[in-house]
Amino acid sequence: MEDSGNKGLEQLLEKLKEYLNTRMKLGKLTLIEKGVYLFSNLITDGLVVIFLILAFLFTSLALGFYLSELLGNSFGGFFIMAIIYFIFALIIYLIKDKYLEKPIINGMIKKIFKNEEEE
Template identity: 75%
Template sequence: MEELIEKIKEHLNTRMKLAKLSLVEKGVLLFANLITDGLVIIFIVLAFLFVSLAFGFYLSELLGNSYGGFFLVSLFYFLMAVIVYATKDKYLEKPIINNMIKKIFKKQEEE
């Protein structure tokens, strides 16, 4: 009987260690995904910023004044912000949440 109790304790200890390691692995994967996704977002934002500046200068040259092109570019972004804000609940938040859940549980699906 004592041997059975000892084996059960070993089994529980092993299960606890496995749970801890699994939790650490998920945390590290999530952190790595956040870092790499963050870097991608930073590079996209920088590229978008420079394209916006170039487009603002181009439109300013076409309009013949130094502020007109930048005003049009900022007006475009304001309209985009209003559209995104109006549609965020239906079209943006749910896919983002679903994608994050898939990333978190991707490792479990592979096993």
């Protein structure tokens, strides 16, 4: 009678070990999946940002040359562009705490937990 009790306990312990190993493997795979998802998003979003920066840069140069031509002064157009960018930077600095940081943080959190919402 005691022998069957030990067998039952051994089987229970064996099943518990299997369960814990399976849960650990599942946790590792879930962590890897989230890491790969975040890395791929970082790469694709990074490429989009690079191309947007390039487009912005060339548009700024074109506008600077155009304004320089309109003013008849080779430095004037670029000086006006610098003033415009300074004003944009000042505006962004003044509104960043209230309007920019929270949406960025919320967007990042949504990306991290996106797969859990789909399941």
